[in-house]
Amino acid sequence: MPTRQQPVRWLSISVVIAAFTPPLYAGQTPAVDAPTAQLEPKALDVLKAMSARLTSTQGLSFKAVTTYEKPSRLGPALAYSTVALVNEQRPDRLRVLTSGDGPATEFYYDGKQAYAYERKDNLLAQVDAPPTIDATLEAAYKRAAIYFPFTDVIVADPYKDLSRDMRMAFYVGQSTVVGDTTTDVIAYTSDTVFVQAWIGTEDKLPRRLRAEFLDDPSRSRHQVDFSDWKLSSAMPATFFKPDQIESAHRIKFAPPPSLRAPQGVKEPVTKP
Incomplete structure (x- = not known):
């Protein structure tokens, strides 16, 4: 799974979500005391409700503010942030406009073509795409190292995607300080990532995801905050294509050199 932004001239977007050791709420036992391979039903119910809410409508839009860490020259991590404006119409329309600490990039998918566009220098990569959002996201990652930190929110079945490799999940408590609403706080982990999630108690919408990739040597933390949710967003077909x-x-739809396999070496198959 990618963990850093890539050079803009390949239009690779690889900022990812992240996490940290969850705080303890009143009456909550430490996470380290949780039994191994435990999937607490209450935590799974929160995830299932979120998934059902997200898939209850064909169209949706939201804003995602991602804060991620990268080690400084002195060792301690520096924090960087990006803002993504996301519009989706299932099963085959997606637009992501990303700005923030780094070059602004735009990603479009219209059901037939995927476009990665950098407006400042008027650079465009275009390629034939699969017929669904899920397949296009996977192809974009494999082909050009493009990955979005909110991928688990926009796939066809979020719960299936999240629970596939899950080996522990537990309910932490409730919070009233995230997303200007009451949220249910849960935590879950696989062998590669630990995530703490804040899910709206009433509307069942994700408000914050905070994760730590366990196979990342720097153990950098990443966080995505969600806002401006609209569930019935319907936009014309031209909305999902660049206007230039x-x-x-035109440039090649490909990963930057740092992510390419050396000549003569078979590139390993990875899954985000």
Whole structure:
């Protein structure tokens, strides 16, 4: 799974979500005391309710503010942030406009083509895409190292995607300080990532995801905050294409050199 932003001229977007050791709420026992391989039903119910809410409508939009850490020259981590404006119409329309600490990038998928666009230098990468959002996200990652930190929110079945490799999940408590609403706080982990999630108690929408990738040597923490939810977003087909297709300078839809396998070496198959 990618853990850092990639050079803009390949239009690779690989900022990812993250986490930290969860705080303890009143009456809550430490997470380290939780039995191994335990999937607490209450935590799973929160995830199932969130998944059902997200898939109850064909169209949705939201804002995702991602804060991620990267080690500084002195050792302690520096924090960087990006803002993504996301529009989705299932099963085959997606638009993600990303800005923040780094170059602004745009990603479009219209059901037939995927486009990665960098407006400042008018650079466009375009490629044939699979017929669904899920398949296109997987292809974009494998082909160009493009990955979004909110991928688990926009796939066709969020609960199936989240629970596939889960080996522990537990309910932490409730919070009233995230997302201007009451949220249920849960934590879950696989062998590679530990996530703490704040899910709206009433509306069942994700408000914050905070994760730590366990196979990352720096154990950097990443956080995504969600807001401006709209569940019935319907946009015209032109909304899911760049507006400068004809005049843009074309570049290859490919990962940056740092993520390419050396010549003569078979590239390993990875899954985000």
